[in-house]
Amino acid sequence: MTRRVVILNTDIDAVVCSIERSQTLPADLEMADLEIYASYQRLLENEDLSTPLAAILALTEMMERSNAGTMFELLNELKGGAEALSRQSSNPIGLNAGCELFIEFITLFPHDAATFSDLKTELIQQGRQYAEQALTYRTKIAELAFDFIKDDSVILTHSYSRVVLQTLLMAHKRKRISVFVTEARPRGMGIKTAEKLTAVGIPCTVVLDSAVAYAIEKVDFVLMGSEAVVESGGLVNAVGSNQIAIIAKAANKPFYALAESYKFHRMFPLSQYDLPSHNPRLLSFPQSLNSTRRSSFGRRASESASTPIKITQEDIAQNNPDVDYTRPDLISLVFSDVGSLTPEGVSQYLVGMFAG
CATH class of the missing domain: 3.40.50.10470 (Translation initiation factor eif-2b; domain 2)
Incomplete structure (x- = not known):
């Protein structure tokens, strides 16, 4: 497959306008983030869909809702949607793989579409067909x-x-x-x-x-x-x-x-600590323990024993x-x-x- 990055309507003024427009509509961008995450969560309810496929279909739905007028704008929106999904997931590894694959596919997709609207329709169709084929x-x-x-x-x-x-x-x-x-x-x-x-x-x-x-x-x-x-x-x-x-x-x-x-x-x-799912909270030592020890200094043993520490399965899972x-x-x-x-x-x- 030949590498083709297609930007229709690519005069400098159009590109500048698209950047300015994206910078002046933060509320719309936040709404788009919420919409794509809601789509992703809904798609995951399907037992057959793994996280990468749910991410691909969520991006496809985002593309269908998009008002982008150029490929440049569309790719920016999709990358923003992928980042929004990643931010809202505690373990984004699988969905990142799906988003990465889909955006690369969009970037390299060979086409003969006469207009950007035709190209977008074709990309949406291809995204859905890929997800259907991937289930096999x-x-x-x-x-x-x-x-x-x-x-x-x-x-x-x-x-x-x-x-x-x-x-x-x-x-x-x-x-x-x-x-x-x-x-x-x-x-x-x-x-x-x-x-x-x-x-x-x-x-x-x-x-x-x-x-x-x-x-x-x-x-x-x-x-x-x-x-x-x-x-x-x-x-x-x-x-x-x-x-x-x-x-x-x-x-x-x-x-x-x-x-x-x-x-x-x-x-x-x-190593394990290079995974994007890792964060400082994992396998950490609770800070409150030291303060508990300090505050219990000088108490009678019976007083300390009256407040036993209970560790639950949920505490263990979160750590x-x-x-x-x-x-x-x-x-x-x-x-x-x-x-x-x-x-x-x-x-x-x-x-x-x-x-x-």
């Missing part, structure tokens, strides 16, 4: 991963992943499999996976997150979903994925990641991350709708995808 990617990935699942396989998976679930359901129709599912705290999404697998007759056991090393010897391989696959070939997924990968590597068990190509993300974290980063050297293969890739292959694919 899980089936492609399941078919690809199916060949790696042998009869009587014992599989370990983590948390809840639509593509992993579809792969396991497909394997169950033709092979005998058993599945260990981690509890996946703090959200406990592994229980949802276990319930769905058990409902169709797949032998399934929920494993404590802290018992993965205990269970790993019984496992043939790990099958892991993803929130994003980054430029290094590493994986961003529900917290606990990294420690499972480390344990699998130590036990010499294959670690397979499943990821739709719209989850490939141009991000290069070097812990939702996702973590798994290094590429811990991953055996990434199964995607574009093929089975090594982590290095993912990196090469991303370079090609965004090079035009």
